Amino acid sequence: MDRAIAVDIVKACLKEGLEQAGTPVERIDEDTVIVGPSAVLDSIGVVSLIVDIEQRLQMDHDVAVTLASEKAMSQKNSPFRTVGVLATHIIDSIEQGEAA
């Protein structure tokens, strides 16, 4: 999968999640913060976002991936912290899954 597609998926899921939560933001880009200070989502919102992305990858792209893997959850810096970082994490997870 191309990274640009992963970025689009994250943006679309985040936009949808924020709208559903009644807290839409004006602009979502790769630097939009998902986890940490000034994050646009609360903790449950992050859970929903990750599940939504996994489901969209599965249903629309036939890609099965666990974004909250053991390795991801034990990293010092969250792989979910921004839109761009999460998109990179998606690509890495897919590649590691293919290599497994």
Place this chain on the structure above:
Amino acid sequence: MSERQVMIITGTRKGIGRHLAETYARRGFIVEGCSRGDAGWEAENYTHHNVDVADEKQVRTMVAQVAKRHGRIDVCLNNAAVASMNHVLLTPAKASNRMLEVNVTGTMLFCRETAKVMMRHKYGRIVNFTTIVAPIALAGEAVYAASKAAVVTFTRILAFELGQWGITCNSFGATPIMTDMIRGVPQDKIDAVVNNLAVKRLGTYEDCSNVTDFFISRSSDNITGQVIYLGGVT
């Protein structure tokens, strides 16, 4: 997306799981079941998957296939379990680990994966199977009972974690039913258990579907985090 309700049941090759699969398939649910081997039986509206519930990848694949095929999952009945009835002093670690893997991790994996699909539709019914041998503290079943007690606690907390998405999570503990799981248990031991129940008889498959009917009803949207034991056990 399917118009009919889609149900996943684990451990459908025989016993309670098979009864539930046949019952709900007959009633028009789309039922997708699993066991480690072939089902050995067929029914309209029923599809079987060869899955080890403790295998994360196999569980993910099965749930993804069901979601892709039907576009929804409404109900998950976690019935699959293994038991090894032994005095704890004679229980090998391997047997203990397998019970925890199948009974606890297997239940967790199916809850996790089906809930991801249920969340999208803001609706779901999860029923996890436990046993009365946990609350009655039956000697000879320490690890099995402990694994099922873990299922009850897991389910209670799951109810709080998933409630906001319209997903209810409950547990159900049947009294002894003459399935393969207890066929090796001495008769005097079964009699002793039954004689201590409020209703002094063995359980039936219909007892089980009666409780799952209640839990999975659309009207039971405010029934969650509960455990129902049969026979007067609390």
